[in-house]
Amino acid sequence: MIRVVRIASLVLALLLGGLWAFAWLGRSPNEPIADAFLRRIAALTGMEMPAPSAGGIQLAQGVALGGPFTLVDHTGRTVTDRxxxxxxxxxxxxxxxxxDVCPTELGTIAAALDxxxxxxxxxTPVFITIDPERDTQAALADYVSRFHxxxxxxxxxxxxxxxxxxxxRVYYAKVRPRDMGDYLMDHxxxxxxxxxxxxxxxxxxxETTPEAIAGAVAAQLRAL
Incomplete structure (x- = not known):
């Protein structure tokens, strides 16, 4: 019995190793190896999973993000998703x-568009605050002008x-470090x-590079 388990484990390890190598050799430019590996698994099991776009994570079948919203933009105008x-x-x-991370990612968006x-x-680059208590219309007008x-x-x-x-499906929460008088937002x-x-x-x-984002977005725009 132990010998059968060992043989089965060895076969499984060889199979997964082969799939990993196959995924590495056949992945798209800038596609993470993990995404390529999952795509190969999906193909073997008959699941429908579209190939990830270069530099990004393609949503799996049945996963939907986004929806209606009503907010105010940095000029004071009411804006909806429409x-x-x-x-x-x-x-x-x-x-x-x-x-740190917010200015870095907004700078990345601006660089990708350029x-x-x-x-x-x-x-259109869009920034939605998760800190409305401090991010007023005037504060946002100054902030977004620094990026694009x-x-x-x-x-x-x-x-x-x-x-x-x-x-x-954005996570955010207010945190107040002991050594700081003001709060931060974990998100x-x-x-x-x-x-x-x-x-x-x-x-x-x-930390996706601007070049990877630019290439992925440009490719999807051409396909639309």
Missing amino acids: DFAGRAVLLYFGYAYCP AMGPAGERV PRMVGLTGTPEQIAQAARAY SSFIYFIGPDGRVRSLFRP
Whole structure:
């Protein structure tokens, strides 16, 4: 019995090792090896899983993100999700007092749009705060202007922000470090690419390069 288990374990290890090597050799440019491996597993099991887009995470079949929202932009205008219909969007949730990851990711979005050249004009960069208590209209107007001239900053009531965050499955929570008088916001950090039809097409992990985002978004825009 022990010998059978050992043989089965060896066969399984060899099979997984072969699949990993096959995934590594057949992956798309800039596709993470883990995503390519899962795609190969899905193909063997008959599951329908579209190939991840270069530089991003393609959503699996049946997974939907996004939904209706009503917020206020950095000019004081009421904005809903319908205002972005027919326009591609790169969306990020964060807050203006963020000391590190938020400015880094917003800078990445701006650099990706610049790297796309004229095609970047088809994409609207959007920043939704998860700290409406401090991120007022005036604060957002100053903040988004530091990154890109076309970036839209959105805020609202705590309830409106919570609704938008739930729609995109964004985690956030207020934290108050002992050695600081003011609070910080702990939050998830993904860049969302939303197609002109309002569907979230892919997610980009933190620290994805502007070049990878630009290539993935440009490729998807050509396919739309």
